[in-house]
Amino acid sequence: MLKKISSILILLLSLAHNAWAVLTIEITEGVEGASPIAIVPFAWKGQQAAPQEIADIISADLQRSGLFAPLAKQDLISQPHDASEINFTDWRVLNTEHLVVGKIDALGNDEFQIQFQLMDVSKGSQIAGYSIRSRLPGLRRSAHKISDIIYKALTGTPGAFDTLIAYVTVNQYPSGKRKYRLAVADSDGYDEQIILESSQPLMSPNWSPDGKRLVYVSFKSGRPEIYIQNIISRDIQKVTSFKGLNSAPVWSPDGKRLALTLSKDGNPEIYILDLASKRLSRITRNYAIDTEPAWMPDGKALVFTSDRGGSPQIYKVNVSQNRAQGRVERLTFDGNYNARAAVSSDGRHIALVHRIDGRFRIAVLDMRTRQINILTDSRLDESPSFSANGRMIIYATEDSYRGVLAAVSVDGRAHQRLSSQTGDVREPAWSSFKSH
Numbered sequence: 001m002l003k004k005i006s007s008i009l010i011l012l013l014s015l016a017h018n019a020w021a022v023l024t025i026e027i028t029e030g031v032e033g034a035s036p037i038a039i040v041p042f043a044w045k046g047q048q049a050a051p052q053e054i055a056d057i058i059s060a061d062l063q064r065s066g067l068f069a070p071l072a073k074q075d076l077i078s079q080p081h082d083a084s085e086i087n088f089t090d091w092r093v094l095n096t097e098h099l100v101v102g103k104i105d106a107l108g109n110d111e112f113q114i115q116f117q118l119m120d121v122s123k124g125s126q127i128a129g130y131s132i133r134s135r136l137p138g139l140r141r142s143a144h145k146i147s148d149i150i151y152k153a154l155t156g157t158p159g160a161f162d163t164l165i166a167y168v169t170v171n172q173y174p175s176g177k178r179k180y181r182l183a184v185a186d187s188d189g190y191d192e193q194i195i196l197e198s199s200q201p202l203m204s205p206n207w208s209p210d211g212k213r214l215v216y217v218s219f220k221s222g223r224p225e226i227y228i229q230n231i232i233s234r235d236i237q238k239v240t241s242f243k244g245l246n247s248a249p250v251w252s253p254d255g256k257r258l259a260l261t262l263s264k265d266g267n268p269e270i271y272i273l274d275l276a277s278k279r280l281s282r283i284t285r286n287y288a289i290d291t292e293p294a295w296m297p298d299g300k301a302l303v304f305t306s307d308r309g310g311s312p313q314i315y316k317v318n319v320s321q322n323r324a325q326g327r328v329e330r331l332t333f334d335g336n337y338n339a340r341a342a343v344s345s346d347g348r349h350i351a352l353v354h355r356i357d358g359r360f361r362i363a364v365l366d367m368r369t370r371q372i373n374i375l376t377d378s379r380l381d382e383s384p385s386f387s388a389n390g391r392m393i394i395y396a397t398e399d400s401y402r403g404v405l406a407a408v409s410v411d412g413r414a415h416q417r418l419s420s421q422t423g424d425v426r427e428p429a430w431s432s433f434k435s436h
Contacts, residue, residue, distance in 0.1 A: 023189030023405065023418045023425070025064065031413045034069040035154070037062060037098045038091065041073070042116070043081035046106030052139040054104065054114065054146070060188065061147035061161040064407075065391070066414025068154075071096060083117050088124040096121050100150065110136040118150050128153040140190060158433065160387040163187045165394060166205040166214055167405060168427040169420070182216060184231055187387075187430070189418050195231050204248055207431040209255040214429075215239065217247055226260060239273065248292045252299050257322065259283075259293035259302055270304050272322045281322040290315075292340050297347045303331065304341070311336040314352055314365070332365060334372045340383060344390035345432075349410055351384035351393045362395050364410055375412040385430045394418075394428045 039059040062068040077094060080086045081103045091099055102116030117129040128149055134142040144162040151159030169181045182196040182205060196202065200219040207214060208228075215228045224246045226239040240246045244263035251258060258273045262280075270283040270293045284290040288308035295302060301318045306328075308315070314332040318325040332338040337355035344350070347367065354363035354374060362376045362384050375393070384395045392414075394407045399417065403424035406417045419425065 023185060023192065023420055025060075025189055026417045026419070031066040031409075034067055035098070036071065036094075036096050037068045037100070038071040038076060038094070038096045039100045040076060040079050040081070040102075042101075042114070043103035044106075045103065051136060052143065054102070054139065054143045055100070057140060057143035057188075058100065058147045058150070061144060061159075062150065064188070064414075064416055065151065065159075066409045067151075083119060083126055083129075086119060086124075088119075088121055091121045098127070098154065102146075107133075112136070112139065114139075114142055114146070116146055118153055140186065144186065144188075157391065158389050160389040160391070160430075160433070161187055163388050163433065164207075164211060164431040165189075165405075166207065166429045166431070167425055168202050168205065170403070170424040170426065182214070182229075184214075193231075195234060196229060196236075203427050205427060205429045206250045207429055208251050209253060209432050211431045211433075215249040215251060215258060217249065226258075239275075250294055252295055253297055254299055259295060261291040261293065270302060270317075272319065274322060279322070283317060283319060283324045284328070294341045294343050294350075296343055297345055303343060303350060305339040312339045314338050314341050314350065331367075331370070332372065338363075338365075338372075342384045342386055342393070344386045344410070345388060346390055349386075349390065351386060351395075353382060353384065362393060362408060364393070373412065375408045375410075376406070376415075378406075381406075383427055385428050387430050388433045392430075394430050396426045396428060 039055045041055045059070040063070050077090045080101050082101060099119040099121055100116060105113040107113055112134050114132045114134060118127045120127050130149060132142050141162060147161040148159030164184055165187055166184050169183055171179045180198045180202045181194050182202050183192050183194050185192040198220050203217045205214045205216040213228055213230050217224050218227050225241045226246045226249045228237045228239055242262055242264035245261055245268055247261045249258050249260040256275055260271055261268050262271050268289045268291050270290050272281045272283055286308050288306050290304055290306045292305040293302045301316055303314055303316045305312055306315050313330055316329045316331055335354055335356060338352050340353045342351045350365040352363055352365060354361050359379050360381050361374050362381045363372050363374045365372050378397045380398055382396045384393050386393055392407050392409055394405055397404060397406045403426045404417055404419035405425050405428050408415050
């Protein structure tokens, strides 16, 4: 299995092009029956033009979720900015279920007051209304916060728009040299920040629970080593540099430990590293290859990939006091290749890479029914990562032989693609709610 995983990695890294750019999102498949909602452009009170179209950002957020169908601007029957200005009868004619109105006041010194109201059109009443103060650089984030409030008010589930994604870009120059960049952006691909550049491969970024640090694998010394980097201060700390593999690091839910794969004792096994004491505990002991650990939300178990049954499958082991407890349990039995597990925040779903007819697809294992549902239909889908609310999965795929990111809803109904104009984008990781 290690050979197979390595061959896939080499293939992915070879799909590099000559430049890099910020991500743009294209909704490739919407959801039939999405709830109609109108986001009216916010009123602007200031001497200059509005620095951000808040309503456009909110509309794009809600549309990407697959649960809402925002009305096009040209179809807005009027443009009220306060509940007192709304003629609900007009909006009922358009079969609009919900309406968002708001205004932005410039307070001076690059500060703004954003007020919005979410209205139930059929009842003619307010569902939610908030006032948010924001500085100029934070206006886009404030829009994402409003999207989160609306999403939760209408679905009962927290939104995950005010979060971050991390990913690796690979660019090849005419000389044949490659440049690897570790990037961080908003969940919609905007405000990309390059936090690390290297002439050697970077891979497997994973967020700390507080969203302030990334752990990743770097080959800058010529072999794999694990590092932690603070995305704000850019401080870097080397975590492991054992002989052999140092790979697939993931933070524990409490942020105090890392699960990782090491082959320092000859065979790839799962370990837990206590970050405070630097104590290393070996979790698996098997002649097979054990790799790609992921934590269950309570921090009391790990799932991982192993070929101990003859083919790569997902297994689970309970852990206590950084030690394995009880027998290892096999979770997947459908097909002869299931790998790269990621666990939803509620522990109900495990996203994984499932091979069928020679193609690698993103699938979800329902932990209640133990059924696998295939979500994608591409040729080479990799590296699934859940949104903080467990409703969406971001993953790496290819488009016209170029690496791009894509996202799919857990039910497989909503699809979108995130790509740069040129260049290769891989290894996505979605942050928790505590993003920045």
